[in-house]
Amino acid sequence: MIERIIVTGEQDHRHYLLHEELAHSWEKFSVDLNGKISGIVNRHILEFKLNFQRGNKEIVIIGKRQFDSHYSSPLDKHFAINTSSKIEVHKIKSQYEKWEIKKKDKFDLIRRLFQTAKTLSYDKHYSISSSAQLNERWIMPPELFEYLKNEIEIRTIAFKDEVLKIEYDNLLDTNKTLEILDVILKKYSA
DSSP states (O other): EEEEEOOTGGGGGGHHHHHHHHHHHHHHHHTTTTTTEEEEEEEEEHHHHHHHHETEEEEEEEEEEEGGGGGGGTTTSOOOOEEEEEEEEEEEOOSSEEEEEEEEEETHHHHHHSSSSOOTTTTTTTTEESOOOOOOOHOOOOOHHHHHHHHSOOEEEEETTTEEEESSSSSSOHHHHHHHHHHEEOOOOO
């Protein structure tokens, strides 16, 4: 279960109530999937890790939602909110040992200079890197990539040691997570 770590008086704060509602939905999701969930929730943060089996695959979901006062204005009643989700699917088979699709950043030019990365042919905002020549349309067909990033910004999709990891810049809800898992498992079900 997700541990409640609250300070006196915090249980009625709107941020805590929102985090509590999200925590409850992920705990219910965990029970429905016969999974094991752990983490913490309070007014400032919701952080959890959920493990479960789906078919012959081990799935790990990591989620985080945190208020960040460092980037918030003291004159403003709004807080900067950092959110992220990571989906890990274990025991994936691929003809390629290691690869990564990543949103382009300031280090992309360096990776391209050392020939470890190139622009993804079907999305110029992402680069793909691998130690070997690979068929990017086989490892991540354009339709699958578009589906995975539909409405939600992808940070990274990576494969290494039979583990496929997808990191998002947002906290996914349980329904979207299940949809994404179904599509991934259909593609990589071998």
